[in-house]
Every structure is written in structure tokens, then in C-alpha cells.
Amino acid sequence: MYDNAANWTCLPDPTKPCTDWGYPAYVINATMTEHVKAGVDFGGTVSEPRDASGHDFLGRSVAPGSLSIWMHHYDNVEFHAGSFQLDGMESLFKGDSVSCGGGTSMYSLYKETDKHKTTVVGGGAKSVSVGGYILGGGHGMLSPDYGLAADNVIEMEVVTPLGDVLIANKGSNNDLYWALLGGGGSTFGVVTRFTIKAHPTPQLQFVTFIAATSPSNPMAADIVTFLASQFPGLNDAGLRGYGFLTMSGFDMGVEGVPKEWSGIAGAFTVVDRSAQYTESLLTKLNNTLLESSNGTGSVTVLPIQTYDTFMEYFDERFDAGNCGVTTLLKSRLLDRRALTHDLDALRAALIAATNVAGMIHFYPLAGKAVHEAANGGRDNSVNPGWRSAYVHALISTSFQPFNRTAEKDTQALLEEAWEPMVQLTPGMGSYINEAAYFEDNPAETFWGDNYERLLQIKRKVDPMDHLSSFSIRSGHAHPIQGPIYSAFRTRSSFGLSRPLHEPRAPHYPRHNPKSLNMPLFGKSNKFKANPPKIRVEKVTVSRSASKPPATSAVKSAVPSSNRSLGSNSARASPKPASLRQESHSPYPSSSDERKRKRAVKTPSARASPAVVERPAFDKDSDAEEDDGWLTLETRKRQRKAREEDSSRQLKNERSFEDGYGKLEYIHAVDVASLECKCVPVMGATEDDVAIELQYPCLGPREKFQLVWAKDKIDAVEASTRIVQLIAENYLNEAEAEPFTNQSAGLIRRLEKASNRNVQDLNGFKAALEEYNRTLLDLVEDGIIAKNLENRHELPRHLVAFILDQIYDRTVAPSVELLSKYENGTDYVYGELLHPFISKILVDDLKMTSKQVMVDLGSGVGNVVLQAALEIGCESFGCEMMENACNMAEAQQKEFEARCVLWGIQPGAVRLERGDFRKNAVITDALKRADVVLVNNKAFTSQLNDDLVRMFLDLKSSCKIVSLKSFVADSSYNINDVGSTILDAEEKTYPEGYVSWTNAGGSYYISTRK
């Protein structure tokens, strides 16, 4: 790919000298395992290892004078429909998979799997081979949906450096399996066969957009930073692809986009969603950008194109990459924290990098599935940074070949330019397959915590260090230096074998995205964008009538004298308030204490396919859930959107009375401890795993253990989050300072001590102890109680956190009991999730604490508890399923105790058992109800009819929220009682709002006439 990676041997430039400096001494054209083994056996006698060549940016396949095993023709592919027998394991791998030779090109794999209406996670170039690509990790357009390529490998055949031919999978040679997948090519053996999961081919919406402002805008850098900060949310909402970020972009020849611009552009896709969904996602980005930039930035979208299969998309949009470039690059994995936590630091990093490289390649190709794949990364050795990354970012700069001084200067320049980005992303590291070969500390940068184990395995598998190109050597990570064997391939695409008469590939200037492997709008590029100057659509700017720009939270945050962009005052303070960071929390979302396990599904309640998909947090709601997507203004908007309910008393008197030292509740240690087979974290021993945490009350501290297990409470994360929530919500700025101080505050200390690379147990415990004392002092001094007296509402993320704590301790440990329901009867279980309940009760119905809410079919009581906590209203529920009732009872008990712990007075809760048609308490409550909620999607028609009759007793103007309308179409049924007594309005909810499906759907708000 890069001339410099091939030692400038025979460049595709007839004016440059041609030497044999880059060639191996021996080459084996391997097409079967025996060839590879023979090469490995022979290689043991070669004494002077030198270079070869291949596809690799770091030159790992370059070892002049060495023995080279050429895998290019080792490319047989075989599809396995339905199942695959893993070697040495009793169980089958269930699902489609594909086996291929160790030198197979991605394109061959795509072609074969496409024949079976499936595809694999693969890279963005036809010629990249599975070998180096998978062994280094392997990202692609589908990785946010299915994990990295390495996460998808179920088995490999390997010739080890000692000449053994082994099968590596989860059951056989597991250490080798773990090490190969992420440890990097040519380090642990030559893989002769990969077997990889195949996924049903998705439909893709392809979209090219440019989100930009003018470089002369004094806010340009802030706007670019703001755009970058949107990517975790955009990625969560389904946007993935290849972008680039620039402070001073070049003319892209797209109508409507200025010749010079600052912003983020790129070729993206949205997988298995509609074009409308994709468009509304970008509409939302546009609206937010317009608001945040005082109308000076906008998003230009080229027509969205739908591809029915991955193959159709790949064939049209990709080509072989460029070659013949002398370039160095630096890269880094960026997590949510890096992108949203400290926007000043992010801005500085972006400016430093773009000053030198012109642009940053900005690939949102990680996200959810990468975070969760391979058992959260524990099943393989890819850089752990991937497990929290959202964006893989790279910069590159070209220089003249054969000029070592220029190479050194370029290296120094890149290092300096990238340093702020490295500082911004402690512990994240880089992706080995697209990185610098001159990293100071490759062990940590490429493998983080996985390095030590890799090294142990390397010592066992390759005691003589036969395979050692920029990878794990017994002793230390080593930059490129003489591998004896280097599995290399694909001469056809790159420097070494290019015919000399071919014109030399151009040197791309710094500001040109073609300098790496991601050109956007040119010809013969890796990604073909829609041709410029075809129909260009600006996405429609839909502002909600209730929120005109002049009164938006964004603008009102800026003094009117500063609003004029051209004015001096604006220049003196170019950073708009809207772009400033709002919270010290690294978790913009309502993060719960552990990954939520709400697998409960009601198959009968699937959303209709006719439902129009919309982005998760559409702007028609003024109070979206704050989940990280467009977070900067969300909380402000929420606050503005809701009239404060001054009659709500937040303070729970019991929390501050003596005598609550004996409050009974379920401590975290009761559900996540060594006894429950969790493992200690932060190097703690059995004797020092215990910690305690003070809540804003006089009640007893909660007991945790510093342990970890899948789906269990994560004490480190939970305790840090609790400290943050208390600092943010219970204290004023001055009081919160000891917690939030950026350099020495308690939150910072907790984060630092728990950082993956620090793991300072004593430091963590000391910070927690200090927090406990400080908070208790504030409680005893009456400060917390006084602050609560002056507040009348709770932020959504705090409500969600408290409810999740309750659920995690009561429902989650036996959640499977809920799935024992009879489908097609009234005994069906499914939950509305927190954001949906907030949307209904707060945004749609604007409930107040003086009102009454009744949930008919209340399950484990989630809606009832949320209404009581979030609104403070009187809340009733009734449920007939035995298991759900038992859990609801447990939740209510824990709820009452936790409200005391958090110092919050909820509304009165009453949860009834049995048939709500026959329950006197419910009959009575309905007469007083202001809101009746009924998740009737899966109710029988008899039950729905009975409900309508019950609604006859509701008071006028009472609202009924349901998932199926009670009003029949009048043209079919003129005697319909529902339409006689109710006015119904259909609304839609976005994806992620209910437990039984990820899709969005309809719901109805009816008013009793």
C-alpha cells in the first residue's frame, strides 16, 4: 500500500531506482497446509532473516532476504449452511458460517457468502486478505452490528512456529485461539484456514453528507468539535461509515457546499433501517447543528440510496485502494468520553491534528456490537480499547520517497500533532492494522491489558522468536525487524509487482483525503460517492412550532449582544454556550449499574411493519431521553419543556431523621459478590474487595464488593456514577467543587484510580472513603435536605438510575420467570422502558404530583414506580400474573427503601394483585384517575371490550394511553362504544422504547369525552 512500507523497492515510478532491497530470498507459493508446514520446517534453518512485502501499512509482511510464505493463492472458500462441527467440541456451532484459506481476499468471501444471502464482517477493500486483516482485529461497515472480524471467527487451522498443525477454537487450543485473534499477523503461526460466522445479508441505506460551516466563522472550531461529539449518539442510532473531519476542507464540487468548509463529511450507511429513518437522523443532526451554531452550520445530504444486499452496496461503492504513496499515519480509538466529556480538550486535539494533517479520518465503525462481541472482548486479544470505542480516527501525511530526513521530520510532526489526541484518550490505544510503526510503546498502544497474556502465549508457541514482525516478541514488543517467515500476499495490488511502465501514482497533498485509503468524491477511489452535481438535497429543517429559534435553549444561553456572529463581541468570546460542556459526567446516558438484561419479549406484540421508522430521539419531542445522542442541549431542553411542578415536595423527611440507621434494603453485595462467583477487580484480594457507599441521607451505607461478572452490578462503575449523580443533582456548584474539580476532585480521583492502566485499589478506596465522609458531613449539616427543599423535579437520568438499581436487585436476578407466559392469552408480558414512560407522562401528558395514575396490567410495577418517582403522583397498578406480582411486591419494598436512601419523597404507590376488572381498589382509583395506562397490545379482544366498558366510569378529560386503539374505525362499526366516549390520537414511539422489540411503533392517547 505504502511505498515506504516496502522499503522503496521498485516503486511504480520509472524515474526512481529499482533494487532488490525489499524482496525475500525464498518464496513458497502455498496452496495447502503441507506447503506452509514445509516452509515453516525449512525456515528454522534460515539464519539471516530479512524482508518481504504485502498489504500492510506497518510493513509487517516486509522482510528482505527472508523466507516468504505467499498465501495469495491459498483462497479456497466453503460455505456451511445452518451449522458447523467445531473440532474437539461436542456442541455444533449453530448458524451459517464460511471456511476459507488463509490468503483469501475479502471480495472472494463476499461473493461466496452472497450466493447464500449472507455476508461476513469484512474490510473496505476487495484485495485485503483475511490473514492480516482478521488477525489484527478487522473493522468494517458491519462491525457496529456484528462485532469486529476477529470477533466472528469460530475456528482456525494454524501451522505454529514449531511446525505443529493445530486447530484453534474455544474448545481446542484456546490460548492460541485467543492470541491469534487480535495479536496481529505473523506472530503466533500461519493460519491456513479460518471459519467465520456468516450473517443474513442486511439492507443498507447509503448516504453521503457534509455537516459544515464556513472556516471564517469564528465558531468554526467549536462547531466541528460539536459535530464530533455527536458521533457516539449517531453511531448508537445506527450511523456507521467512513468520514473525515477538517477545519479547512477543500472544494468537493457539491452544489450547496461552499468551496471551503469546516466540518465532517463522509460516506455512511445505516443498516436494516428505512431511508426515512436515515433521513430523519440527519434532519435531527441538521436541526441541532443549526440551533447550536446560530444558523451558521448545516447538513447537506446527497440522495440516499438503498441497497438490498451488502454485496450490491460493496460492488457499487468500493474499489481497490490506492498504492504507490509514501505516507506515515497515526491513529487512535476514541470512546464516548473522549468525544463528549471535555469539549475544550477535544477541540484542542482536533485543531492540533488538522493543523498538520489537514484532516482526520473519522470512522464510526465500532459501537454496540463491538463493545459486546466476543464476550465483551474477553474471548480474544484485540485491543481492549475497541470495547468502548466509537470512532477509529487517523491522520496521515505524505512525503518524498528515498528521503529519510523527510521521513523523520514527518514522523516527528505527526507525533506532535497527535499528542493531544493521545492525552485525550488514556488507555484507548490504536488499531494495529492502521497505525504508526513508530509508536513509542506498541505493547500498550496495541494490546493494553492483553499484552501480558499474549507474551506468555508467545513464549510458549514460539520460544525461538521465529515470527516477530512488529508484534509480540518474547520479552518486549518490537518494531519491524526481521521475521523469518512472513505470510504475505497480494503482490498484484501493490508496489513490488507493479509494472514499471505504469504511471506513478500521484502524491496526495496533505489536505486531500486520497492520501490514505478513504477518498470520497474522486474517481477510482476506495469509496465511490454519488457523482457530484446530481440532485443535491438539503435536509428539511423542521423546527417545532413550540420552540422557535429565538427562544431555543441554545440561543437564550448566549447574551443577546453576543449573538451576532460577525460582531466583535462574538469574536471576543467565540465559543457558543451551547457548545460548552454541561456535565462532568463521563456517562451522558442514564447509565445503569450493569448492562440491562430485559430479554422479555411478547412475540404477539411485534410492531407492525407498516410503522414508519424514526430515529430514536426524534425532535418532535422536546424532552428526549438523554442517552448520549445530541446530549449537549437535551437536559436544558428537558428543563425548559416542563413547567416546574412547584407543589411537588422532593425531600423525603424520613431520610434525615435519626433512626434510619437500620433501614433495610438489598445491598449490591447481595447480588454481586465473590459468593455469587464474581471475580475481584482492580487487583483486589478476597480480603479487600469490600467497599461501602454513602447516600444523601442518614441511612446505612450500601455494601458493595469490587468484583465483576457478566450481567452483575459493576461496583466500580456504579459507585463512580453515584458520586457523579450526587454532585450534579444534590449540590450547588460551590458545594460540588470537592467532587467535580477537574484535576483533584473525588470523581477525577475515582476515575483515575479505576482506569484500566492504573488500577490503583488503595487510591480508589481512599477516594471513596473521603467521599463518604464529605457527603455525610453535608447531610449532617442539613445542606442536602435544604437543597432538596428548593427543588421540585428530578432529572430523567437520575430517575432511570434509581429505578434500575431497584430492578437490578429484585427483578433481574430471576428475570427468566417473566418469560413463562401463555402467548395469545391475557397472560403476556412486556415492558415499556423508562424513556417511553417519561415521554408519555412528562412530555405528552404533563402530569403533576397532584394527579392520579392507574396502570392496568402493571407487570413488575415499573410504570407505577416511575410515575411515583418522576412525577410524585399517586400511582396504582394491578397485575394478574403470579411471578410478575411477586416481583412487583419486591420492587415496591426496595423502591420505598431506596427513595429514603436517595432522600426523595415519591408519590403513594399501591400495587394490586388479580384481575383489574374485579378489583375494588382499582375500580375506585379509576374514578379519580387523570391518566390510565394500559399496555393492551397483546390483550384479547374480550379484555379490550371489557376495558372500554370500565372507561365509562372515568372522569371527563381523563387520558387513556394504550398501544392499541380503543376506538374502532367508525365506517365499520357505528355502535362502537369506544368512539362514543373517547377521542383518540395516534402517536408514534421510536425504537428502543419497549422491551419486546427494538422497533418503534404506534401508541394512542384517548381523552374521555
Ligand SMILES: Cc1cc2nc3c(=O)[nH]c(=O)nc-3n(C[C@H](O)[C@H](O)[C@H](O)COP(=O)(O)OP(=O)(O)OC[C@H]3O[C@@H](n4cnc5c(N)ncnc54)[C@H](O)[C@@H]3O)c2cc1C
Ligand atoms: C486498501 C486497504 C484497505 C484497507 N481497509 C481496511 C478495512 O476496511 N478495515 C480494516 O480493519 N483494515 C483495513 N486495512 C488494513 C488491513 O487490515 C491491514 O493492512 C492488514 O494487515 C492486511 O492484511 P493482509 O493479509 O491483506 O496483508 P499482508 O501485508 O499480506 O499481511 C499483514 C500481516 O499479516 C500476516 N499474515 C497474512 N496472512 C496471514 C496468515 N494467513 N497467517 C498468519 N499471518 C498472516 C503477514 O505476515 C503480515 O504480518 C486496509 C488496508 C489497505 C491497504
